[in-house]
Amino acid sequence: MILKVFISIACLAVLTYAQTTNFVDKDSKLVGFAEPQWFKDNIPFVEVPDRQIEEVFYYRFTSHKRHMHYSGAGVGYTVTEFVHKVFWSQKFDTINAAAGHHIYESRWLRNPKYTEDYINFWSREGGAGNQQYSEWIANAAYANFLVTGNKDFILSQQEGLVNNFNGWNDRYEPTLDMYFLSPHDDAMEHSASSEQTDDPYHGGLGYRPSFNSEMYANAIAISKIARLNNDTRTAEEFEERAAKIRKGVLDYLWDDERTFFYHMFRENNTNNELLDTREEIGLFPWRFGVPDPEDPKYARAWEHLFDPQGFNSTYGPTTCEQRSPWFDGNQTAMCCFWNGNSWPYSTGHVINSLAAQIRNYGTTNVVNINTFLEVLHKYAETQFKDGKPYVAECHSPYRKLWVCDSRNGSEHYAHSTYVDNVLGDLLGIIPQADNTFLISPLIPSNGSKYNTTPGMKIYLNGELVGSQPALGEMSITIPPPIVDESYARKKVENYAANLNGFDYPMPDASFTSIHATVWQAVDGRVIYDHIPSNRWTSFDSPNDVDWFSVDFGPGRVKTIDQVTIHVYSDAALGNDVDCPERVTIEVLSASGSWEQAQNQSSTPSVCVPSDILTIHFDPVKTQKVRISFHRNVQENLWAGMTEVEIWAPWPQVDEEGTYEAEDGYLINAAITASDTASGGSYVGQIEADDAIVEFTGVWVEEAKEYDVQVYYSNGVQQEATLNLSINNVKTQVATFPPTINGWGQFDQNTYVVLRIPLLRGNNAIIFKHGDNLVELDKIRVLV
Template structure:
């Protein structure tokens, strides 16, 4: 089924042959049959080396046909990487959520609804870039395509700026895989509109450390950058979200967006726009390098802006390294001379940890030459960390005083780097916060030479600090010693790691130390770019990439099985933000794209080439990638050093659509010429008219349910609370999960923990049913349900049948064809039949003796309606949008007939028997300005914000005409002053019977009426 859900492509025609109003009921539009499936090369002996069924079985994946139809298959010598690769495709699949007709699929981060998403369907923009990058490798383009539309012009558009995002860059990277130039060019106006929405966060000529610059940069708060409780914010007055400033992340995202827009504009021939955004990208690059780069610490830092939470920190650059400083490399922003920052990634005193990099460096450097000193002298040395040190601290009044902040009172380690060329131990008196009565003795063993320093010449002492500012005065003790620097970071992991894991997520989320897959993915992307696209450097090697990716794979386990939650202790690998029935399988990072583009080095291109820059270990004798979609073709890439592993030839081989196009004896950087891109044939788009994700969200979050239809119902539902549900930072609460509405929430899962299903556990009935009430007549010709089978009491049913409500009576749907013939456990059961019209359907389930039944999702699919024209009876003009605008707020008006996409609309079923009317040119819905209920309010297009003014009834008016009645106002769509002039605006008005309130809905060739 999933392979047929390809994007519907509008192909307008000059001929309008079927009037669609004038019948009794208006349930849906019909299309021709499902059409041909997307073209793909059949596996043949020359191409195939992997047993896909065996791989899927070994990874214990449910619904295995989905993976065979969609994912690239890999095989490497690293079992951990392979296991996590297939597991992460399962987490990607489980996060796919079918929403409603006209919107289709989104990707979610969490397994459950969350209240702070700010967007419908639990969609969040912060990880959308990862979802698009991984999703671009799926054969079904709908999953990532729907999701991109959701953010650019759909229901997610109003909240697309709730968090920092790199959607534009990811959209272009997706194009490099699909090769669909028409699709990405059609998105250009929306990508530009998204870019401009960030203008309010853009400042010019920012001031850094007291000096005004010519740098123009974007600012963002750490929270809105998806990082609460950072050290940056802890230094401000708002620990949770404050510390707003000019960050390497948001500015790298905007740099990449500007570059992408410039490239797409070049494809369209819009030279002016291309040049404009090329300049924007260049200016952002210069600003990041000039103002966010700290030349002393060799790292990209934040600069605080003038936000009130920043106090005295305003317009200063931070002095501690956070992992986000590597973000610019994920988008190839920095010049090669900045590569020295990467030396800190492999430094165990900085970011290195056994299970992945920490989000904050473990210690900060406090240079002695920058401290306050008295009766001591400054010297230079090539071995000193900053090139300078303090010596001759030789007198009773000599001292060097450092200022160290702490987030809370406690005892913290402080490491002192020194030189002592005496023959014995020397000391300093460490006076903390002027407590001269209780000095700490710091002892320095001999080092042999004055003015020479190394990492081993260090001593660590435990120092009591108060919350806030502290002074650490090193005063003359016995003997003599020189100071290079001290290191400390009281903020590292402060309050970040719970003492014990209760799985209640109460400590979430602190990004001041824990290892975080979100940023680990970004760092790995940047590291791969550095190794693949930059000149050679001496700081990191491909062995470091291999090690870090292997660590990332090792981290993604729990109890010996692949697993991912929100964050972990980088030193132990324990998942620390792992709320029960909340954080599991957390879809907030990348892995598969890292394997494909980083480790295996598959670098998509805009031209007719495929570039390979693998980062695999030199010891690897083999690897394989099969069923790889690229530019509309199918590729296999296989390395077998001597041909003995796969037995299908030696060396590196590349196959295109089953034919070998490249062979070489070695594996390394390679450019392969490939066929020109093709767009696979697009079958009719299918829509699930049973889906109701909002009702499930409202129920889960304890909100008033405002969308009862389509409404799931059942003859019996488990009444026992069968587990807790948790939420970020909250205590878990007991919840019953088996409500019928859980089976129409758009998520398909087969978990043993009870979070997303209906069961009849405890039912005394011989049979039970689960069904959907549409709230109005709808046409259906396919029902699909996914059984839940726990292997114990909830088992696949012995049998089932599909029934529908016919004139008040339940009858079996005639001519049911079941696939498979017998019910299958933890998988899809599909029933097709000739089209029927009904307001309700149900699946009647007969359990196995002594067992019960469960369903994780119940669907009812039907072909999406073809695009139509909406023609006013009074003027015989067509409904369109002023200026063919793709922007929200474009005015609806009547226009002279033409064949442009602006005059084509899609009418799709919506909740409670209403419809949404989508403009095919803009992808936005027809609504009323300001959701007004006043007669005369103009009609316009808007992103689908789920407001009632976007809902319409299509009411038969006889004679082939209908009325479009707005749900919010109850008024009809008409034309101002009954005008017959082209350009007259459409508006809502009381239904007074005038001809301008009548519309003819007309389709292209071969369509059938709205209902017959």
């Protein structure tokens, strides 16, 4: 629910969305942050007496923001794992291994667009049964719904989430009712369960407590979504599938004598023997509710977390128990050993599980609030480097050293949770499907920071609505969810973004420093750091004024009224890039000359380093924008930006339901100007085997089949085809008869009608290379 809520818990911890409570000085928490207003607008604020837990809490919002990647008009935001593209990443530089972690972190942001764009990506554009690594995306999507209360959105995601789930069917073993996977495909290379095979990197195919618990959680989430959708058949199917998976895990992966969940090899293992080594993944099942709460035997597993020969280490938990012959706690290789190092990816899971043990199963001789706090503190303490909060890939269990920490690659690695561990586990905010607010904190019962009465207090929109004299579970009734207007047909999108690094929108500049590129200023990433580097600057330019331009593409004339610059500055580091003295905007006129945009003003009126500067002007139609940076000559400083954005209404069309091909996501296809094309240009040369024309953000209010008109040109007297994918779920072949008009010529009467099933919300209609050649102008969805 998007609410202004303030919670005072035993005078120790505070969470606030409220503008009328003043327990937390927000400015003091954001000292040194780039774009501080964004954090004021989007994040909850906390105070806890453990300085390191609090410092890392705010830092992890900054690291998460670095990875919120604007991926194009109609797509919106995705979340990356690495700050820069890696060769094994998928569409829009995404990797699904930590997508569940990303969603759990993002769900606490006030603006739900970031998370809903990302969930929609995985259920439609980026899912499609593309099972790169194990995932718990359906579980996380439902967890996001519990925070936002956006029922229409989560219901619209059901089909895609089911499709993702079924994409794992070829890894299912029906005789055991479990899924099998290699440690590598569980995103854990060189683990104890692969090191003892002939292939330590890719080997070890088997049944894993991590992956099967995630699939159980996905099945439970889909069943709950189906219940909300009044889809009894699907709900019952996935309830049954979940029950079978859970039984398989409990029957086959638990060892009564060694009191733990283990990996079980699939091959050459006729007796279903379990691994000889405990791995940290054996603690994952609790966060998803897999162990039987009526059977106390499972609680003994937690003894190994606190055992110094088990997983307990200075910067642990370790990923492999230390008594194992496969354990190596002295790895110095940059990648990718899961047989000893401390990986935040797993620690986030374990803290979720530890909190679930206390709340849902009960305390034990080793598990209680104090030991929970010890583990959380150790996790926070691990996330420092050179005295400042920091997270990379993996950490030494014994030394204050980030082991997997490649320069310009691993910084601020987005592969784990922490914010969710503080808000959901420590403070105990447990989102509900109805209009209630439930909290069950895991904190000690003493403390006097705020000098108020003991116990718990909850403020809703500035008013005290609930209190109790002692710590413990507490629930209040809250208003219904506020409708999310950001996820709707009418959008404002960024026309400058280009994720491909080639073609259009095309950046250019009068001068570019050898330490920067023009493409990094339009790649959808906002990263103000010196390292990792992601910027354009004019450093060392001989000019007093340098320009940076964005060309939308041949014939792509758009109506715009602002340009947003994310100002890069390294002057505080003693370097030479800082705010320009002045910024002006020019637009390309219809006659081909550059003209000053009219009535320019800026917000703020004076440039602030490492922050947003927006230049406003009268609405104007143009194909090309030029930004002039008047540098600070007196102090010999040059200009720079980490990103430029041009936000404007999208799509810009005359008829409702119309989408231009040139506005889509293109791979190996060319935009060409044409006076007869509806938007001034079209997309052709769709001839490479991997050529794609993707109509993004195709919005409908209701899930059903629609007639879709596809306007095209086929100048050869032969029938042509394109392969069509709808949301990466449904596929069909689109046939295009020859047209009377020649190539590059279009009219309003030349189209084919395709019957296409669409889902509520944003859809991706993807045309891929087929037989012969077709040129695409636009589509129109008939509602």
